[in-house]
Amino acid sequence: MPTFEEAYYKIEKKNVEIKDYIDKIHYEKIYCPECLTAPLHIVRKQNVFPYYASNSKQAHLEDCQHYEDYITKKNLNKLIESKNNEDEKRLKFLINNNLQGAINLLIKNEIIENVTVENSIKKTSTNQLKISSNEYKYDRIPRVSINRLLGKKEEFIDNYLIIWGIANIESKDYERMNSTTGKKFKIKKLIFRVKENFKFSIQLSENQIKHYKELPQNSMNKGFAVFGLIKSNNGFLELKILTTEHLQYL
Ligand SMILES: [Zn+2]
Structure with a gap:
């Protein structure tokens, strides 16, 4: 229960x-x-x-994380580390479906909160995808709303999970230098805030930047869902993502 x-x-x-x-x-x-x-x-x-x-x-709604059983931390980590093709497929299935579930809820909750009806219908038909559940067992990946992230921070550090909700997202580019080779490289930092308050950031590597579709500058009240590993950097939360495919916007 x-x-x-x-x-x-x-x-x-x-x-x-x-x-x-x-x-x-x-x-x-x-x-x-x-x-x-x-x-x-x-x-x-x-x-x-x-x-x-x-x-x-x-x-609960089928898209809610409480509808079915959670995958254990051990099994999720095993899938992430596995090089086996079948495991990779199952992991992709789980992450995609769990992210889509969060996006579907954002759409649905926006409808409840009375966003203009025309707008929501348009969004629903373009974005809300039916979760395909026939391939693998659809276990839940733990999911936390951005609003509740800091309250339970200690519990989440070093865990893979989905963060979702509505945020103001700022993107910043930096140039860094490799201290041994002296070679310069680029990184991008995405900063997620609720109102003015910092919640977490994501750092994209040079390779990830190539695949990242930039949002309009400093997007406000943007719906998102992202899967990654939570880390603490001097008390600030950072989410390490495996690929930019794991960062989805509404
Ligand atoms: Zn529920």
Whole structure:
């Protein structure tokens, strides 16, 4: 049974933490913070801090990470390190589908939040792809909303995961020099912020820059989903991506 620390309160369109839950107000009016669809309820047990839970995995939307089982960290790392062709295909399937699930939810949630209807219909027909589930078992890769990233920072460091949400994205180019060969090379830094607040960055290598399709300068409120390894650089989060294919924009 999936459990949660926050629940989406539809009437005010905001998340409610456990400490702010009030029976009179929120009872039967809270939902999964990711798909906004599965009803949640509060669970209070002796000697356990209260938490939210949904009744079943199937109450969530198929695109929600809580709909099915997670792949274990060990199995995910094994797939990433494997040179076996079948493993590579399975990994590609998992990453693509999990990223697409996040993008689909962004589209859907935007519709709920009343983006102009014409706009959403257009977006849905061009971007929302049906997840192909017949090839491999569709395990979930852990996914974290950019808004919740810093709150659980320590838990995420050195893990592969998907970060998704809406961000202001700034792109900066740098030239660096290899200290042994003296050869100059370029890097690109993508900085993800919510409002003015720094959340994480991605550094693209010279080779990745060639495959990266630049956004319009300093894109605001851009929907995205990205898969990579979370690292801490002097307390700032950096996401290492394996390929630019793992960075998708809405
Ligand atoms: Zn859900």
